[in-house]
Amino acid sequence: MGDMVLLWKNVWINERPLMDSDEHLFSFANNEDIPLAQYYNNNDHVDNFMLPLSMEARTELENLQEIMEGINLEAMGTDEWILCWGDSDFKPKKFYNFMFRNILAPQCITSVWKTKCIMGHKVFAWLMLHDRVNTRDLLLRCHLNIGENHNCPMCNMEVLETNAHIFYECPFAAKCWEVVGIDWDNHPDIQLKYERARARWQGPLFKEITILTSWNIWKQRNREIFDGEEATHAEWLRKLKEDFVILGYRINPQNLTFLEGFSNSLSL
Known part of the structure; x- marks a missing residue:
């Protein structure tokens, strides 16, 4: 349903939060902690962003609109959290390995x-x-x-x-x-x-x-x-x-x- 997921700060689409992938648009957000469901039900630009937007932010907004049009929150049912590395059990070692997976220590x-x-x-x-x-x-x-x-x-x-x-x-x-x-x-x-x-x-x-x-x-x-x-x-x-x-x-x-x-x- 999207009521337990933050639009900008949680990973709910792709592999990165929108605050990282759409950083230009995120910089104009009025509410950084807006739930996905709230934005989905009210995607009025005046309410959600500080206008006017930059050209880069405008392009990212168009991409976000396409994403919103392609999902149906009611059909998704109750929000469910899963671990990014595809396991059902949380272990500090697995979390550490995931967070630093791109870093190769000497x-x-x-x-x-x-x-x-x-x-x-x-x-x-x-x-x-x-x-x-x-x-x-x-x-x-x-x-x-x-x-x-x-x-x-x-x-x-x-x-x-x-x-x-x-x-x-x-x-x-x-x-x-x-x-x-x-x-x-x-x-x-x-x-x-x-x-x-x-x-x-x-x-x-x-x-x-x-x-x-x-x-x-x-x-x-x-x-x-x-x-x-x-x-x-x-x-x-x-x-x-x-x-x-x-x-x-x-x-x-x-x-x-x-x-x-x-x-x-x-x-x-």
């Missing part, structure tokens, strides 16, 4: 959740790869008052502390990556950056080692800022090896043999 980000790291490290890696850890650059973008010093606390380069700088470009970080043997390039695309580094890596556990290396770079940065203690590569390496021990309980024996030998080979 594999280097989605693979974080499949690593053998503990959940805290996974969450940190997800935030880092999305540029959402609280660097001074991010805090400034959030309009927070963080004082006058916005430079990287880990080096003397006097540059803004950004995600890319603190984890890849800073001399402190560069030394850490040199120790673990991971070679990054300066490509701005994070997926290509990780693919190229992975291609140059010899051995398993690439993602786990990059996550833990980055995590301990971040911990040294926070140690410098919040504890007032100088960030050192010796302390970074000691903490990294401790995290390798934890990781060792979560991987298969073959990778454990590699990890133990890799950890023992690291030195400054």
